[in-house]
Amino acid sequence: MATGRTHRPATRSRGIPEATVARLPLYLRALTALSERSVPTVSSEELAAAAGVNSAKLRKDFSYLGSYGTRGVGYDVEYLVYQISRELGLTQDWPVVIVGIGNLGAALANYGGFASRGFRVAALIDADPAMAGKPVAGMPVQHTDDLERIISDNGVSIGVIATPAGAAQQVCDRLVAAGVTSILNFAPTVLSVPDGVDVRKVDLSIELQILAFHEQRKAGEDAATDDGAPAPAVAKDHRKGPDGDVPAVMPA
Amino acid sequence: MATGRTHRPATRSRGIPEATVARLPLYLRALTALSERSVPTVSSEELAAAAGVNSAKLRKDFSYLGSYGTRGVGYDVEYLVYQISRELGLTQDWPVVIVGIGNLGAALANYGGFASRGFRVAALIDADPAMAGKPVAGMPVQHTDDLERIISDNGVSIGVIATPAGAAQQVCDRLVAAGVTSILNFAPTVLSVPDGVDVRKVDLSIELQILAFHEQRKAGEDAATDDGAPAPAVAKDHRKGPDGDVPAVMPA
DNA sequence: AGCTGTGAAAGAATTCACAGCC
DNA sequence: GGCTGTGAATTCTTTCACAGCT
Numbered sequence: 001m002a003t004g005r006t007h008r009p010a011t012r013s014r015g016i017p018e019a020t021v022a023r024l025p026l027y028l029r030a031l032t033a034l035s036e037r038s039v040p041t042v043s044s045e046e047l048a049a050a051a052g053v054n055s056a057k058l059r060k061d062f063s064y065l066g067s068y069g070t071r072g073v074g075y076d077v078e079y080l081v082y083q084i085s086r087e088l089g090l091t092q093d094w095p096v097v098i099v100g101i102g103n104l105g106a107a108l109a110n111y112g113g114f115a116s117r118g119f120r121v122a123a124l125i126d127a128d129p130a131m132a133g134k135p136v137a138g139m140p141v142q143h144t145d146d147l148e149r150i151i152s153d154n155g156v157s158i159g160v161i162a163t164p165a166g167a168a169q170q171v172c173d174r175l176v177a178a179g180v181t182s183i184l185n186f187a188p189t190v191l192s193v194p195d196g197v198d199v200r201k202v203d204l205s206i207e208l209q210i211l212a213f214h215e216q217r218k219a220g221e222d223a224a225t226d227d228g229a230p231a232p233a234v235a236k237d238h239r240k241g242p243d244g245d246v247p248a249v250m251p252a
Numbered sequence: 253m254a255t256g257r258t259h260r261p262a263t264r265s266r267g268i269p270e271a272t273v274a275r276l277p278l279y280l281r282a283l284t285a286l287s288e289r290s291v292p293t294v295s296s297e298e299l300a301a302a303a304g305v306n307s308a309k310l311r312k313d314f315s316y317l318g319s320y321g322t323r324g325v326g327y328d329v330e331y332l333v334y335q336i337s338r339e340l341g342l343t344q345d346w347p348v349v350i351v352g353i354g355n356l357g358a359a360l361a362n363y364g365g366f367a368s369r370g371f372r373v374a375a376l377i378d379a380d381p382a383m384a385g386k387p388v389a390g391m392p393v394q395h396t397d398d399l400e401r402i403i404s405d406n407g408v409s410i411g412v413i414a415t416p417a418g419a420a421q422q423v424c425d426r427l428v429a430a431g432v433t434s435i436l437n438f439a440p441t442v443l444s445v446p447d448g449v450d451v452r453k454v455d456l457s458i459e460l461q462i463l464a465f466h467e468q469r470k471a472g473e474d475a476a477t478d479d480g481a482p483a484p485a486v487a488k489d490h491r492k493g494p495d496g497d498v499p500a501v502m503p504a
Numbered sequence: 505a506g507c508t509g510t511g512a513a514a515g516a517a518t519t520c521a522c523a524g525c526c
Numbered sequence: 527g528g529c530t531g532t533g534a535a536t537t538c539t540t541t542c543a544c545a546g547c548t
């Protein structure tokens with residue numbers, strides 16, 4: 001299988017756009033659902049609907065992977081599942097550690113989707129000695145002291161940080177030093193990492209704030225029009241709020 | 253965003269690009285930290301570093317809000333905190349309901365950052381009668397039967413779905429029917445909603461899959477390409493047998 | 505001198521629309 | 527007839543680089 005494999009015509013360079021990569025899991029999920037219902041083939045239109053995108057985008061995305069469809073027919077579901085899985089690296093097993101077993105960490109450990117597709121929780125790690133040995137989601141929590149050994153023993157390259165914000169950077173540094181090169185960060189902090197390490201963050205409060213922004217827009221279709229220009233006489237001396245309301249601090 | 257052909261150019265919103273909106277919470281967090289340290293002003297360079305973006309992007313982002321800086325000096329921290337908060341709609345209070353109080357829902361309910369900035373958990377809702385009345389994060393869980401009343405009584409416009417995938421669409425429909433117009437979805441499902449309703453999703457397994465993609469790429473430009481993958485010597489002109497001859501793999 | 509604000513250029517992502525194959 | 531695959535057009539985002547204010 002070494003030589004001559006090349007499933008994809010090297011015509012399209014290895015560069016799959018990031019936006020496309022981010023959608024592959026979506027397609028994969030939709031395809032898996034079809035597969036479970038034993039649907040043999042699917043059109044770009046149908047699959048796009050199931051994945052919540054439009055069909056032109058889906059076809060373009062797939063075109064970066066290769067020509068895996070059949071004109072006039074559509075895509076073979078099983079085949080595509082395999083191709084996308086392979087592209088995403090899900091044909092191999094990824095051991096993952098979760099650091100920070102509080103409410104969120106425990107919830108993640110219990111999350112089924114975690115183990116489901118290529119990922120395996122190799123260890124749960126927490127700094128609290130009182131947690132050590134306690135079983136969470138069927139595994140004993142281990143102490144941070146052993147972090148380096150755990151990473152190394154299990155060949156972990158993906159770490160999940162679910163600690164409080166204050167501890168996140170330190171944990172991150174240790175993970176990286178121990179060999180982790182991909183981090184999923186749930187702590188509300190910007191992590192700094194060396195080149196070659198990927199960080200993705202999941203941040204509840206950011207998502208809510210984005211929703212609030214749009215929500216506010218909806219609410220004031222007409223009321224907000226008066227605020228067209230930036231603060232009048234911007235050069236104005238220190239913050240003299242647009243409506244005379246001196247902004248103290250944020251509402252708690 | 254969301255499903256359906258939301259032809260509405262999300263960028264609409266008074267001309268602030270969506271990509272910028274998504275970064276405002278980041279800036280706000282960095283600014284809040286500076287504010288707590290009583291730092292009076294900050295340059296675009298410093299703030300950008302704290303927020304994990306580059307300074308040109310930050311300045312461009314702020315330019316959509318107005319001219320809130322001072323040339324040669326930088327930005328007044330308090331003033332900017334106020335302006336961004338206002339822009340994001342955080343100067344008002346947003347009651348939020350969480351539906352689905354399992355591991356994740358409970359973790360979300362306990363999450364401090366939730367309540368911190370403009371958001372208030374108005375109710376926890378679960379379909380399990382056994383949960384009803386049980387206190388989680390200091391609030392009694394309420395039953396799904398009362399969902400509509402709860403939404404309406406509290407004027408809730410933002411809902412968080414943390415149910416299993418199978419229940420998500422139904423919960424979503426009820427939330428929307430009851431008046432919710434923004435949804436944060438933690439269930440691994442594509443929700444379909446009418447126009448005018450915003451959906452954002454947070455999906456652990458998608459994030460991990462994206463990391464795996466990049467991880468795989470790092471791991472080997474040459475090695476670990478294919479290992480025992482059952483797929484036949486598939487290629488472009490693969491069979492599309494009407495019989496049942498498929499790769500039939502991808503257990504995951 | 506220092507730093508913001510912003511046009512203009514460059515780069516990505518999305519959408520169109522249709523040629524090409526089944 | 528139906529549907530994929532893809533150049534071309536369009537739209538969105540990022541980056542550059544410098545004019546202009548303090």
